[in-house]
Amino acid sequence: MEGLARWMKKNLFSTPLNSAVSLVLIGVLFQALGPLFDWLFLKATWEGTAQTCRHGEGACLVFIKEKFIFILFGFYPREHLWRPILSIILFVSMSFYSRKPERWTRRTLWRWLKLCLLIVFLMKGGFFGFEEVSIDKWGGLPLTLMLSFIGLVFSYPIGILLALGRTGHLPFVKAISVGYIELIRGVPMISLLFMASVMFPLFLPEGIVLPKLLRAQTAIIMFMSAYMAEVVRGGLSAVGKGQYEAADALGLNYWQKMLKIILPQALKIVIPPTVNTAIGMFKDTSLVVIIALSDLLMTTKTSLKDPKWLGFSVEAYLFVSLIYFIFCFSMSRYSRQLEEEFHYGGRL
Amino acid sequence: MSDQQNQPIIECVDMNKWFDEFHVLKDINLKIKEGEKIVICGPSGSGKSTLIRCLNRLESHQNGTIKVDGITLNDNLKNLQNVRKEVGMVFQHFNLFPHLSILENLTLAPQWVKKQPKEEAEAFAMKLLERVAIADQAHKYPGQLSGGQQQRVAIARSLCMQPKIMLFDEPTSALDPEMVKEVLDVMVDLAKEGMTMLCVTHEMGFAKQVADRVIFMDDGQIVEEAEPETFFSNPRHPRSQEFLAQILH
Ligand SMILES: Nc1ncnc2c1ncn2[C@@H]1O[C@H](COP(=O)(O)OP(=O)(O)OP(=O)(O)O)[C@@H](O)[C@H]1O
Ligand SMILES: [Mg+2]
Numbered sequence: 001m002e003g004l005a006r007w008m009k010k011n012l013f014s015t016p017l018n019s020a021v022s023l024v025l026i027g028v029l030f031q032a033l034g035p036l037f038d039w040l041f042l043k044a045t046w047e048g049t050a051q052t053c054r055h056g057e058g059a060c061l062v063f064i065k066e067k068f069i070f071i072l073f074g075f076y077p078r079e080h081l082w083r084p085i086l087s088i089i090l091f092v093s094m095s096f097y098s099r100k101p102e103r104w105t106r107r108t109l110w111r112w113l114k115l116c117l118l119i120v121f122l123m124k125g126g127f128f129g130f131e132e133v134s135i136d137k138w139g140g141l142p143l144t145l146m147l148s149f150i151g152l153v154f155s156y157p158i159g160i161l162l163a164l165g166r167t168g169h170l171p172f173v174k175a176i177s178v179g180y181i182e183l184i185r186g187v188p189m190i191s192l193l194f195m196a197s198v199m200f201p202l203f204l205p206e207g208i209v210l211p212k213l214l215r216a217q218t219a220i221i222m223f224m225s226a227y228m229a230e231v232v233r234g235g236l237s238a239v240g241k242g243q244y245e246a247a248d249a250l251g252l253n254y255w256q257k258m259l260k261i262i263l264p265q266a267l268k269i270v271i272p273p274t275v276n277t278a279i280g281m282f283k284d285t286s287l288v289v290i291i292a293l294s295d296l297l298m299t300t301k302t303s304l305k306d307p308k309w310l311g312f313s314v315e316a317y318l319f320v321s322l323i324y325f326i327f328c329f330s331m332s333r334y335s336r337q338l339e340e341e342f343h344y345g346g347r348l
Numbered sequence: 349m350s351d352q353q354n355q356p357i358i359e360c361v362d363m364n365k366w367f368d369e370f371h372v373l374k375d376i377n378l379k380i381k382e383g384e385k386i387v388i389c390g391p392s393g394s395g396k397s398t399l400i401r402c403l404n405r406l407e408s409h410q411n412g413t414i415k416v417d418g419i420t421l422n423d424n425l426k427n428l429q430n431v432r433k434e435v436g437m438v439f440q441h442f443n444l445f446p447h448l449s450i451l452e453n454l455t456l457a458p459q460w461v462k463k464q465p466k467e468e469a470e471a472f473a474m475k476l477l478e479r480v481a482i483a484d485q486a487h488k489y490p491g492q493l494s495g496g497q498q499q500r501v502a503i504a505r506s507l508c509m510q511p512k513i514m515l516f517d518e519p520t521s522a523l524d525p526e527m528v529k530e531v532l533d534v535m536v537d538l539a540k541e542g543m544t545m546l547c548v549t550h551e552m553g554f555a556k557q558v559a560d561r562v563i564f565m566d567d568g569q570i571v572e573e574a575e576p577e578t579f580f581s582n583p584r585h586p587r588s589q590e591f592l593a594q595i596l597h
Binding site: 243252 | 404406429432433435436437439441443444445446447456457460461505506509
């Protein structure tokens with residue numbers, strides 16, 4: 001408590017001007033957040049039915065209680081819910097475990113591969129007495145996480161290759177990279193998703209039907225790669241010319257130079273924009289609603305269409321925003337942590 | 349070192365280089381014998397850096413020939429690799445790899461280019477670090493060292509590849525005055541061991557002490573070549589005289 005007082009004195013009330021600004025801001029915060037707090041907690045309806053909610057003045061938390069399982073997991077069969085829950089727990093724990101660069105080893109990579117297989121197995125089932133759950137029943141948070149995670153895992157290396165292609169000296173590779181990046185960046189993701197769901201089937205040999213989920217995933221990877229490529233290119237040009245020359249002078253070949261000297265520095269420089277892109281993409285996966293995949297946003301919308309529970313969209317969207325926020329905020333914190341970890345003794 | 353039938357280790361014949369329209373190097377003819385120490389000086393923009401950067405093909409020349417240790421420099425990648433194994437380079441701004449420790453800076457190229465086993469590369473690197481008197485800093489990062497220490501590491505990093513020729517591009521001009529000596533001392537030692545050295549520098553003390561020849565460049569040409577004593581006390585060309593008059597105070 002005393003620490004808090006000291007902190008406030010030092011940071012909020014150090015000078016008369018600072019004190020005035022602090023007081024005004026605190027007043028504004030109370031004015032704005034007070035009613036929200038009232039609505040969300042004090043006046044909220046915690047128990048009852050839709051009817052009770054309509055009579056109450058506050059938020060209808062009954063609605064959330066009723067629908068959160070559907071919002072989080074979509075049409076996944078209720079009796080098997082432990083499977084997606086376990087998958088998410090495993091995924092989050094493994095992400096947490098891998099947060100430290102010193103753990104980025106081949107062994108961790110293997111663990112990730114095994115974990116991914118395990119999660120697919122858990123989600124899909126169909127062997128060892130596990131009842132099969134067809135892919136079009138997957139929905140909600142697991143789907144959103146899957147689309148973003150797989151999107152990131154593939155688009156990051158593809159983006160790096162595109163950036164190298166674009167900055168390299170092979171004219172043909174360069175033309176292809178530039179063409180691809182500019183083409184993809186020039187169209188909205190929605191149209192790419194549409195094309196993926198309508199046009200991919202036309203290109204594939206007859207008899208091969210890609211599930212809609214996979215088509216959307218491909219579109220997301222294609223889209224994200226182009227953006228990652230531009231982020232990485234920024235990093236490549238931010239590494240000083242002297243680094244390239246020193247590597248050349250030592251006789252390193254192109255790939256050694258890039259992998260050992262340039263990329264480690266370039267990727268470090270662009271951690272903030274990389275995470276920024278990843279966060280953007282995480283939210284943009286919600287665009288798959290337009291091709292009717294039941295990701296987190298779609299399940300939210302569906303829950304609002306229940307005739308018994310019409311009219312609670314504010315509660316629903318607040319809830320789903322909170323979930324998006326938790327993940328985006330974690331990513332953003334993580335970006336800060338990584339930047340610090342890679343701070344090699346003072347000067348870069 | 350006259351045993352090799354006086355075959356020059358570096359030979360430029362009528363070498364020219366342009367940056368687009370700009371004629372940077374004009375009809376350069378240069379022969380350097382194994383073990384020779386050359387100091388290159390001249391006004392800013394005269395092409396000194398460009399000349400030595402052509403010798404390990406950080407820059408490519410447009411006509412004439414350059415031969416280094418018998419290898420002709422051209423677009424052939426194999427030749428390029430071979431030449432760069434023979435030629436070490438030290439830059440004005442050190443250009444150490446900031447994300448690698450000092451030891452890793454030294455062992456990277458031997459391990460990847462020469463395919464040396466890690467232990468061997470590390471043992472040799474430690475020996476070199478001892479020689480430049482920074483073995484105790486081996487596990488620090490470049491950003492934690494002083495400028496003089498960084499430049500000594502940069503020299504050691506080049507030496508790790510066991511080159512036959514060392515190129516220096518103003519190795520002391522980015523250093524605070526009190527650190528110049530520690531770097532020059534390392535270079536003097538290297539010269540005593542018989543390394544072939546080309547050094548762009550305006551350190552006249554160093555030139556007098558180690559150089560066999562001083563080459564004076566102006567406007568992309570080699571204007572004068574002489575022994576250091578002669579060059580500094582009695583320059584022949586008017587532009588050398590003017591240049592020396594300027595740097596002498
Ligand atoms: N990459 C480049 N593209 C175009 N012009 C260049 C390039 N590098 C150097 N030049 C020009 O070539 C000329 C010679 O440059 P160089 O760096 O060799 O000079 P220098 O003698 O080393 O000068 P300093 O003492 O300032 O280092 C300069 O006029 C410079 O502007
Ligand atoms: Mg120069």
